[in-house]
Amino acid sequence: MTTGAGLSPLEGQIRQWRAYLRRRRAINGPDVEELETHLRDQVSVLTQAGLADDEAFLVAVKRMGSLDALSREFAREHSERLWKQLVIAPDGDTPLATVTRTETLVVFALAVAAALAIKTPALFGLQIDDNAAEPFYARNASFFVLPFLTGYFVWKRRMDPRHWLWLAVPFVAAALVVNTFPFTRGSNTEALTALHLPIALGLVVGVAYVGGRWFHGGGRMDFVRFLGELFIYYVLIALGGGVFTAFTMMMFAAIAVRADWLAAGWLIPCGAMGAVLVGSWLVEAKQSVIENMAPVLTRLFTPLFTIVLLVFLATMAWTGRPIDIQRNVLIAFDLLLVLVLGLVVYSASARDPEAPPNLFDGLQLLLIVSALVVDAVALAAIASRISEFGFTPNRVAALGENLILLVNLAWSAWLYATFLRGRTPFRALEAWQTAYLPVYSIWAALVVVLFPPLFAYA
Amino acid sequence: MDLGKDLVAASATPLVLAILAEGESYGYAIIRRVRELSDGHLNWTDGMLYPVLHRLERQRLVASKWGSSESGRRRKYYRLTKDGRRALEAERKRWQTVDQTLHRIWMKACQV
Numbered sequence: 001m002t003t004g005a006g007l008s009p010l011e012g013q014i015r016q017w018r019a020y021l022r023r024r025r026a027i028n029g030p031d032v033e034e035l036e037t038h039l040r041d042q043v044s045v046l047t048q049a050g051l052a053d054d055e056a057f058l059v060a061v062k063r064m065g066s067l068d069a070l071s072r073e074f075a076r077e078h079s080e081r082l083w084k085q086l087v088i089a090p091d092g093d094t095p096l097a098t099v100t101r102t103e104t105l106v107v108f109a110l111a112v113a114a115a116l117a118i119k120t121p122a123l124f125g126l127q128i129d130d131n132a133a134e135p136f137y138a139r140n141a142s143f144f145v146l147p148f149l150t151g152y153f154v155w156k157r158r159m160d161p162r163h164w165l166w167l168a169v170p171f172v173a174a175a176l177v178v179n180t181f182p183f184t185r186g187s188n189t190e191a192l193t194a195l196h197l198p199i200a201l202g203l204v205v206g207v208a209y210v211g212g213r214w215f216h217g218g219g220r221m222d223f224v225r226f227l228g229e230l231f232i233y234y235v236l237i238a239l240g241g242g243v244f245t246a247f248t249m250m251m252f253a254a255i256a257v258r259a260d261w262l263a264a265g266w267l268i269p270c271g272a273m274g275a276v277l278v279g280s281w282l283v284e285a286k287q288s289v290i291e292n293m294a295p296v297l298t299r300l301f302t303p304l305f306t307i308v309l310l311v312f313l314a315t316m317a318w319t320g321r322p323i324d325i326q327r328n329v330l331i332a333f334d335l336l337l338v339l340v341l342g343l344v345v346y347s348a349s350a351r352d353p354e355a356p357p358n359l360f361d362g363l364q365l366l367l368i369v370s371a372l373v374v375d376a377v378a379l380a381a382i383a384s385r386i387s388e389f390g391f392t393p394n395r396v397a398a399l400g401e402n403l404i405l406l407v408n409l410a411w412s413a414w415l416y417a418t419f420l421r422g423r424t425p426f427r428a429l430e431a432w433q434t435a436y437l438p439v440y441s442i443w444a445a446l447v448v449v450l451f452p453p454l455f456a457y458a
Numbered sequence: 459m460d461l462g463k464d465l466v467a468a469s470a471t472p473l474v475l476a477i478l479a480e481g482e483s484y485g486y487a488i489i490r491r492v493r494e495l496s497d498g499h500l501n502w503t504d505g506m507l508y509p510v511l512h513r514l515e516r517q518r519l520v521a522s523k524w525g526s527s528e529s530g531r532r533r534k535y536y537r538l539t540k541d542g543r544r545a546l547e548a549e550r551k552r553w554q555t556v557d558q559t560l561h562r563i564w565m566k567a568c569q570v
Contacts, residue, residue: 030534031508031512033532034485034508034533034534035505035508036531037484037485037486037527037531037532037533037534038485038486038489038504038505038508040529040531041486041527042486042504044529063503063504064503064504064505065503065504065505065506069503069505069506070503070505070506073505073506073509074508074509074512076509077509077512077513077516078509078512
């Protein structure tokens with residue numbers, strides 16, 4: 001053979017050509033290999049005929065035909081390849097395939113481990129479908145799945161053992177805190193703890209997700225994207241799981257065997273835990289395969305929510321009706337802000353930061369401002385009656401969250417406004433959102449750790 | 459001589475089938491055989507052969523398997539199937555009809 005081993009210029013050229021070919025969706029791994037062997041045959045015949053390596057390469061590539069024409073022909077024959085398939089094992093590239101096979105096994109093992117973890121307390125007499133054990137499961141839900149998810153990313157990102165030991169610390173500390181606090185049965189602080197712990201520990205998952213490099217590069221935004229996609233995948237898997245459970249129940253009901261215990265005690269809890277890992281793995285695997293869904297939903301719903309908020313404000317102004325202050329009204333407005341924040345974050349996650357301001361950015365600003373006005377009206381209504389209601393743990397938590405979201409959105413609105421006038425780059429908004437991520441977790445951690453003692457575990 | 463896209467495309471199937479009827483072969487060798495048989499007049503863009511081979515494989519006229527080349531690289535070998543042999547026979551009849559028809563009219567033109 002005339003083609004030298006190692007990285008001769010010819011090898012480099014062939015490698016580059018192969019990389020261009022691989023990018024074509026209609027041409028898959030084995031096809032690339034077949035074409036490459038062809039190219040090498042041609043090159044070696046030409047060099048034997050006396051051409052220099054690079055001349056032979058140029059002629060061979062020319063004879064192969066332009067990449068566009070080639071991929072068009074392949075697409076005509078293999079139209080199915082144009083549908084982006086979620087292929088877990090990328091075909092052709094052997095080393096890559098073995099890595100994904102290992103990953104499949106690791107994820108499967110972790111998912112099974114998470115499913116078993118939620119069944120372990122049952123060994124100690126705490127049945128999951130038992131009402132008395134409900135607070136225990138609510139408080140500890142994070143521990144059945146998040147350590148495994150963190151473990152997956154630690155493994156995937158090949159983190160240093162010294163780093164991942166630090167990641168274990170928050171889990172151990174949180175487990176000690178929530179299980180040693182002397183909560184009153186059915187207390188508000190216990191419910192708040194159960195609700196806020198996953199948010200607090202989410203930061204640990206995030207640190208593992210970015211491979212310990214929280215402050216470097218765009219890792220945090222990737223984590224945000226990951227969460228959005230995971231949510232969508234989780235909902236889809238849950239839908240499938242629902243159908244599966246319904247069928248299981250139906251079939252056993254047909255032969256008059258009760259399967260409720262199977263569904264409530266095993267299928268649903270184990271599935272709910274395992275699905276987090278399987279969903280995360282799918283998001284990791286598909287990154288480059290399928291269009292991200294969360295930004296698409298954002299695009300669809302941003303205009304709708306903007307219209308609803310504006311109409312709501314107009315109606316309120318027109319009719320002069322005050323907001324009816326019910327017990328849970330603060331939580332409702334918190335959720336509104338969370339939703340608006342989600343729309344802002346996910347549209348930012350999919351936006352090309354270099355692109356100039358467009359109509360959609362204006363719409364985002366309108367959405368934020370209208371949400372802020374609605375929230376301000378609600379807060380004013382609540383503030384006037386807060387002394388009357390008193391400071392319960394739920395109300396303080398809801399108020400704190402409202403404040404955190406309000407600060408974020410107000411500054412986002414300011415950044416959007418200056419961006420629209422061309423004063424700041426879009427990256428400023430992105431940086432603001434990613435820098436703000438730990439705030440949610442820190443607040444959640446405060447609620448978990450400080451609220452129960454502050455409010456006497458009530 | 460420029461044969462035109464349509465004629466090249468139409469003749470691809472019978473040519474590939476006929477070459478594979480001579481025995482198992484692979485892409486680069488098929489291209490070389492085509493050049494040789496046509497005295498260099500049929501100059502296919504090399505890459506275009508593969509979608510044709512893949513189509514014939516989908517139609518089960520040819521079958522493929524991976525082997526290795528002299529240099530040890532993986533190479534895909536194609537051979538004719540029974541269906542392929544039948545299809546080749548049908549193609550031969552079709553092309554002979556076209557050939558005969560054209561031949562007759564051209565002979566007549568020569569005689570005039």
